[in-house]
Amino acid sequence: MMLRATMIAAALLSAAVGTSAHAASVSGTLSITIQSPLAVVFTPSNPTIACAAMAGTVVSAVSTTGGDGNAVTLAISGDTTDFALSGSNVVVATGGITSPDCGKLENVTVTATQP
Numbered sequence: 001m002m003l004r005a006t007m008i009a010a011a012l013l014s015a016a017v018g019t020s021a022h023a024a025s026v027s028g029t030l031s032i033t034i035q036s037p038l039a040v041v042f043t044p045s046n047p048t049i050a051c052a053a054m055a056g057t058v059v060s061a062v063s064t065t066g067g068d069g070n071a072v073t074l075a076i077s078g079d080t081t082d083f084a085l086s087g088s089n090v091v092v093a094t095g096g097i098t099s100p101d102c103g104k105l106e107n108v109t110v111t112a113t114q115p
Contacts, residue, residue: 036066040112042090049092051102057092059083062110070114078108085110 042060049059062085064072076085082101084093090108 035068038067038072038112038114039065040110041065042110049097051097051099053092053097055092055094055096056086058086059090059092062088062090062112064112067112067114073113075111075113076108077111079106080108082106083108 041063043063044060047060049057053059062074074085074088076083076090079101080093081095082093082097083090083106085091090110
């Protein structure tokens with residue numbers, strides 16, 4: 001009798017849990033493009049400019065690589081007395097290069113920002 005009760009209990013449990021004829025396993029593939037970081041490129045990368053260069057003379061062209069494809073905003077810092085940004089170029093500033101800076105190595109930093 002005990003064996004019969006165990007078999008009935010097992011059958012009832014199996015019926016309660018049940019098995020689905022629709023059970024399945026599926027998968028999908030997601031392709032992810034990882035963007036390269038935004039970088040600033042100067043052409044030429046190590047320019048030399050004459051002390052008597054006129055205001056507006058292009059010192060170096062600025063371009064960017066990588067990023068997310070959105071518009072880039074450029075900003076300049078460092079020696080902004082002698083140099084400025086004009087569009088995507090570093091140029092000699094409006095007042096030209098100041099005499100005390102002739103013969104010196106000056107640095108400017110151009111920062112590119114994407115929203």
